[in-house]
Amino acid sequence: MHASLKINKLRRLFVGLTAVAAAAAATSSFAQLSDDAVRARVDALMARMTLEEKAGQITQHFVFQEVPKEEERAAKEVAAGRGGSVLLLKTAADINRFQQMALKTRLGIPLLVGFDVIHGFHTVMPVPLAMAASWDPAVAQEAQAVAAREARAVGIHWTFAPNVDIGRDARWGRTVEGAGEDPTLGSAMAVAQVQGFQGPYIGAPGRVIAGPKHFAGYGASIGGRDYDEVDLSDSQLWNVYLKPFKAAVDAGAGNIMSAYMGLNGVPASGNHWLLTEVLRKSWGFKGFVVTDAGAAFDLTTHGYTRDKPEAARQALLAGVDMEMTKPFDSQVFAHLPELVSKGEVPVAKLDEAVRRVLEAKVRMGVFEKPLVDEAEAAKVLADPAHRDVARRAAERSFVLLRNEKQLLPLKGSSLKSVAVIGPLADSAVDTVGPWIFAQNDAETVTVLAGLKAKLGNKVKVDYSPGVSMPKRANKSIFPEPKPVTVDDGKEIARAVQMAKQSDVAVLVLGEAQIMSGENASRSSFDLPGRQQELLAAVMATGKPVVVLLMSARPLDLKGLAPQALMQIWYPGTQGGAAVANVLLGEVSPGGKLPFTWPRNIGQVPLHYAHLQSHFTHAMTERYWNEPNSPLYPFGFGLSYSSFEIQDLMLSQPSLKASETLKVSVKLRNTGARKADEVVQLYVRQKAGSSARPVRELKAFRRVSLDAGATQTVSFDLPASELQYWSAAVRRFVLETADFDVFVGNDATAKLAGKFQLEGEAIARP
Numbered sequence: 001m002h003a004s005l006k007i008n009k010l011r012r013l014f015v016g017l018t019a020v021a022a023a024a025a026a027t028s029s030f031a032q033l034s035d036d037a038v039r040a041r042v043d044a045l046m047a048r049m050t051l052e053e054k055a056g057q058i059t060q061h062f063v064f065q066e067v068p069k070e071e072e073r074a075a076k077e078v079a080a081g082r083g084g085s086v087l088l089l090k091t092a093a094d095i096n097r098f099q100q101m102a103l104k105t106r107l108g109i110p111l112l113v114g115f116d117v118i119h120g121f122h123t124v125m126p127v128p129l130a131m132a133a134s135w136d137p138a139v140a141q142e143a144q145a146v147a148a149r150e151a152r153a154v155g156i157h158w159t160f161a162p163n164v165d166i167g168r169d170a171r172w173g174r175t176v177e178g179a180g181e182d183p184t185l186g187s188a189m190a191v192a193q194v195q196g197f198q199g200p201y202i203g204a205p206g207r208v209i210a211g212p213k214h215f216a217g218y219g220a221s222i223g224g225r226d227y228d229e230v231d232l233s234d235s236q237l238w239n240v241y242l243k244p245f246k247a248a249v250d251a252g253a254g255n256i257m258s259a260y261m262g263l264n265g266v267p268a269s270g271n272h273w274l275l276t277e278v279l280r281k282s283w284g285f286k287g288f289v290v291t292d293a294g295a296a297f298d299l300t301t302h303g304y305t306r307d308k309p310e311a312a313r314q315a316l317l318a319g320v321d322m323e324m325t326k327p328f329d330s331q332v333f334a335h336l337p338e339l340v341s342k343g344e345v346p347v348a349k350l351d352e353a354v355r356r357v358l359e360a361k362v363r364m365g366v367f368e369k370p371l372v373d374e375a376e377a378a379k380v381l382a383d384p385a386h387r388d389v390a391r392r393a394a395e396r397s398f399v400l401l402r403n404e405k406q407l408l409p410l411k412g413s414s415l416k417s418v419a420v421i422g423p424l425a426d427s428a429v430d431t432v433g434p435w436i437f438a439q440n441d442a443e444t445v446t447v448l449a450g451l452k453a454k455l456g457n458k459v460k461v462d463y464s465p466g467v468s469m470p471k472r473a474n475k476s477i478f479p480e481p482k483p484v485t486v487d488d489g490k491e492i493a494r495a496v497q498m499a500k501q502s503d504v505a506v507l508v509l510g511e512a513q514i515m516s517g518e519n520a521s522r523s524s525f526d527l528p529g530r531q532q533e534l535l536a537a538v539m540a541t542g543k544p545v546v547v548l549l550m551s552a553r554p555l556d557l558k559g560l561a562p563q564a565l566m567q568i569w570y571p572g573t574q575g576g577a578a579v580a581n582v583l584l585g586e587v588s589p590g591g592k593l594p595f596t597w598p599r600n601i602g603q604v605p606l607h608y609a610h611l612q613s614h615f616t617h618a619m620t621e622r623y624w625n626e627p628n629s630p631l632y633p634f635g636f637g638l639s640y641s642s643f644e645i646q647d648l649m650l651s652q653p654s655l656k657a658s659e660t661l662k663v664s665v666k667l668r669n670t671g672a673r674k675a676d677e678v679v680q681l682y683v684r685q686k687a688g689s690s691a692r693p694v695r696e697l698k699a700f701r702r703v704s705l706d707a708g709a710t711q712t713v714s715f716d717l718p719a720s721e722l723q724y725w726s727a728a729v730r731r732f733v734l735e736t737a738d739f740d741v742f743v744g745n746d747a748t749a750k751l752a753g754k755f756q757l758e759g760e761a762i763a764r765p
Contacts, residue, residue, distance in 0.1 A: 032201045033363055041367075042358045046351065048107060051337035054354045057084035058322045059333045060114065060290065063098065064088065066479065081105040082334065084357055085322065087114040087160075090438040092377040095155035099370045110370035112361050114290075117159035117197075117208065118177060118435040119143070121150040123386040123573050124444070127433045127516075128162060128189070129552050130397035130569035132179035132594040133637075135678040136702045137192035143393045144196030146386045149206040153380035155372040157364045158209040160257055162193035164244035165214060169605040170595060171224025173520030176434060176552030176570070178219060180594025181607045181634065183240050184697040187247035194251040202254045203363040212248040214259035214292055216274060217241050221261060224604070226521045229262045235690065238725035238732075240609075246283060254287040254360060258320060260295050267302045269295035270311075275319025288356035289319055294326030296333065309335040313345050321353035387443075387574055394571040394578035396676075399591040400638040402565040407544050409585025409640055410504060417460040419498040420448050421538060422508035423469040423531070424550045429481045430469075431550070433570025434517030443573055447508050447548065450576025454584055462502065464495040466538075469512050470529040477519045483512060488530045492537050499538045499545075506583070507538060507562070510550035513570055525556040525601045535560055548579065554597040554631075567593075588640040590676030590702065592746065597632035608634040608747040609693040635680050635697070635746035641671030641707065645679060645751055648743055654756035657719050657734050661755060664714040665743050669705040678702045679713045682742040682749055688735050689728040689762040695742060717741075722757055734759040 046054075061083045064070035077083045079101045089095045095113055102111045119125045125143040134140070144162075151159065163177035166186055179189040190212060199207035217237060221228040232241060249256070258275060259268035268274060269291045279285045296315040297308065305311040312332040315323065325331040339345040361367065400408070410418075424430045428444035445453075452461050469483040499505040509531045515522060526532065539545050539562060546564040549555055550571075566589065571578055581587045598606045602623075622628040644667075651662035667679055682695040699715040723734045736759045742749040 032203065038359050038362045041362050042355055045107070045109070045358060046354060049354070051340055051347075051350070053081055053107060054350055055333050055336040056082040057109065057357055058353050059083055059331060060085035060087060060322055060324045062088060062293070062325060063094075065090070065094075075101060078102055078111065079104070081107070083111070084109065085112040085114060087324070088437065089113060089115070092154040092372050092374040096371045096374070099155070103370060110361065110366040112158060112357065112364070112366065113156050114158040114160060114211075115151060115156045116161070116435055116437065117147050117151045117156065118161045118163070119433070120147045120390070120436065120572060121154075121156070121438055122381040122440070123147075123150060123390050124432040124436055124439050125390050126394045126397045126572045126575070127176050127552055127570045128178060128193075129176050129180060129594060130571065131393060132185060132189050133399055133567070133569065133591040134393070134396040134702070135185070135592050135700055136396055137188045139393050139396050140189050141192040141196035142389055144193045145199070145207075146389045148197045148199075148208045150381055150386065151208050152206050153372065153377040155377075156208060157366060158211060158255060158360075159197055160211045160213060161197070162190055162210065162212055162248070163214070164190040164212045164248055165219035166241050166244065167219040167595070168607045169220075169224035170525070170553035171521050171523060171601070171604060172219060172221060173226055173516050173522065174219070174518055175595075176516040179244070181596060182594070182609065182697050183243035185594060185700070186244040190244040190248040191251040194248050194253045198252060198254065202252070202360070203365055209254040209360060209364065210248070211255035211257050211290065212245060212253050213257035215256050215268060215279065216245055216259065217263045217268070218259040218261055224521050226519055227260055231264060233727070234730070235725060235727045242278070249279070249283050249285050256285065256287065256289050258289055258291050258295060260292050260298065262302055267295075267299055267304050269320060270299045270304055270314040270318045272318040280319065288321040288353070288360055290322040291315065291320055291324050293324050294330045296320060296323045297326065297330040308332040309339060312336055313339055316345060316349060316353060321356045390572050391574035391578050391581075394575050395581055395587045397569060397571065397591050398578070398582055398589045399567040399593055400564075400589040401567060401632060401636075402561065402563070403638055404563045407504075407546065407564045408566075408583060410583050412455065412459070412584045415455070415459045415503050417462070417502040418451065418455065419495070419502035419505040420451060420461060420463045420508070421466045421495045421499065421505055421534070423465045423467055423484045423529070424510055424512070425465070425506075425508035426463060427484065430513045431570065431575045432513070432572055433552070434478075434513045434520070439573070445574055445576035447506070447576045447579050450578070450580035451506070451583070453577070454580035462498045464491055464498055466491055466495045466507070466534040467530040472514060472520075476514050478514065478517070480514050492530070492534050495534060496537050496541060499541045499543050502543065504544045504546060505538050505541075506546045506548065507535060508548045508550060509535060510555065511553070516552040516570075522553070523601075525554055525598075527555060527557070532558060532560075535562070546583065554595070556600050585640065588673060588675035590637070590639055590678065592635045592637035592678045593632055594634075596630045596634045596747075597636075599626060599631045603628070603630070606630055609696050611691045612694055633747045635678070637678070637746075639675040639677065641669055641673050641675035643677040643705075643745065644668045644670050645744055648751050648753050650741065650753050650755055652755070654758060655719050656758045657760070659719055661717040661719070662714055663717055663741060663743065663753075664712055665751065666710055667703055667705065667713050668710040669707055672707050674704065674706045676702055676704045677745060680744060680746065680749060681715050681717070682747065683717075683722065684740040684742075685722065685735070686738045686740060688724075688726065688737055689733060689764050690724075690726040692724070695747065697747070719757060719759070726762070728764050729762060733762055735762055736760065
């Protein structure tokens with residue numbers, strides 16, 4: 001078992017004893033149902049259903065409340081029995097209203113209610129990329145357990161999360177929803193989030209169905225352009241992009257969402273090989289598959305089908321169980337009754353999809369409790385324990401990138417004045433980040449508010465937005481908040497004067513939340529608007545400068561190097577409180593980068609697990625005008641202390657395919673304060689039937705150590721973890737080979753050892 005998964009298991013035990021979990025258990029008496037009981041109930045129901053009712057059960061409607069006529073249309077479809085699921089209802093009252101419509105239909109089958117609970121519902125957690133930066137799967141699990149409890153309280157049964165897409169091109173806007181560039185880190189976070197959302201079984205009290213997305217390869221869209229096609233080699237697909245999905249399925253995910261885009265020429269939502277051969281036959285997935293919004297309809301957009309009926313047929317036969325429609329009349333599964341009647345779709349195939357959806361409803365207890373107690377829901381949303389989880393998650397996610405002359409932590413006892421500057425410093429909507437539809441801005445603690453509360457009346461805190469945050473160049477598919485607007489020239493001058501009169505300037509810079517997420521790819525890593533000019537002007541004062549970057553992609557500061565630099569992502573409801581605790585030294589930052597940070601956008605895509613090619617030295621000399629190396633490597637992050645990792649020990653010089661290698665090191669805190677370090681284990685297969693990456697992360701552990709303390713950190717590395725898909729023989733192999741092993745605190749780890757694997761001998765063609 002991976003060290004990270006061992007920690008995850010122990011943390012789950014702890015989480016199960018928390019007040020949050022105990023309160024959730026008290027809200028329901030649902031028990032785990034046997035497969036036989038579920039099957040019998042579904043059989044009885046399906047025997048009474050017409051073809052039209054079956055098609056309705058596998059159709060999910062947008063309740064687009066921002067467009068009243070679309071909400072009305074969805075309501076009519078549900079009332080007529082032509083909807084088995086809805087999404088984007090935000091309150092218990094609204095959900096109860098729609099459930100009552102469904103209960104009045106002929107069979108009275110309640111709705112399965114879905115929602116984008118990506119990183120919190122009412123209480124907003126750090127964005128998923130930030131939780132991955134914690135390198136602590138237990139944090140993600142606990143955060144998503146809180147999100148599930150809040151969502152379930154208002155009547156939501158199912159979340160379209162986690163996003164387990166690997167993202168190796170930070171131009172892609174949906175990088176914010178994933179865990180970064182690495183499949184091992186991504187798999188650990190996928191498992192943790194599935195377990196956080198679902199609990200020990202589907203239907204567990206206070207939990208929701210997890211829906212890993214987008215199956216598969218969406219993160220490799222060409223040029224980082226959202227919705228664009230994906231062209232992946234089989235090697236990349238199997239060894240990188242499918243791994244987190246397999247981990248999520250093995251963790252028991254009840255749903256999978258198929259992707260919008262075309263994968264190697266075949267749209268993912270009509271791809272029989274992907275949805276049936278891989279997902280069901282190879283991996284044994286038992287849950288239901290839903291399309292992303294309108295993806296069944298879009299089979300015609302791809303030129304893969306001629307019309308709506310053919311799109312419905314292709315999607316269902318490929319392995320889709322439920323169509324998520326787009327607003328504005330794009331549904332195609334309404335054509336299924338006609339297709340079955342004509343013999344163009346086997347009724348058994350339709351029944352198979354309906355059965356999977358109804359089984360999910362039975363397991364979630366929606367028949368027993370279709371309506372929720374609105375007063376009880378309000379109590380759950382107000383639980384202060386949820387805010388504590390959000391704050392701790394944010395504190396563990398921050399990545400300290402620079403700290404010259406130990407500017408941080410700030411010495412609160414000697415501070416007299418602080419200048420807080422930047423268009424994101426007091427923006428609640430940006431602090432919580434994208435993909436939040438039901439959050440109360442009044443609850444959000446901004447960086448400015450957090451510092452004011454922490455410093456109190458003893459320290460003067462001045463604020464200036466500095467510059468305006470520009471609007472997006474193209475219109476978002478989501479409602480756009482009104483950006484901060486000031487006279488940039490005058491406000492920069494005021495910010496400079498403010499900085500001159502302060503002991504330290506804290507600049508909160510980055511991208512507005514609307515600049516990340518779906519339909520939010522970006523062709524530049526520059527600071528938007530005139531933020532670069534603001535940074536240069538404040539740094540020119542000579543005063544100590546702390547820059548906090550609020551973004552979900554690396555940003556290019558054009559060579560400017562503030563004394564302290566910390567990536568705070570979009571930290572959520574308690575983001576400002578967490579920032580204050582870290583800046584003032586109550587918490588030492590311990591996060592690590594979940595992606596490689598390039599020097600500029602010209603290096604993209606850039607990831608650490610590349611293949612060796614041509615001359616060895618050429619890997620550092622690709623560009624004649626600058627180094628090929630990143631600005632910050634994958635896994636990098638500083639703390640307020642210092643650590644030594646030494647005395648690498650391997651349990652044996654060689655291992656068989658059935659054995660496990662134990663790798664151990666001594667970790668010592670050489671600094672003067674308690675802090676965290678993330679110990680990372682990488683391997684390299686020196687030769688194989690296919691070329692292998694220069695190194696691959698295989699295990700990690702986040703460790704907290706007192707000043708001066710030493711701890712032995714051990715990893716179990718099963719030989720099975722060295723298996724890979726070989727392009728030479730077109731299958732998974734576990735080869736006889738020599739391996740290097742590296743242990744350190746980022747992807748450039750220098751502490752090294754060697755071992756041999758006695759695997760199979762590969763006869764290449």
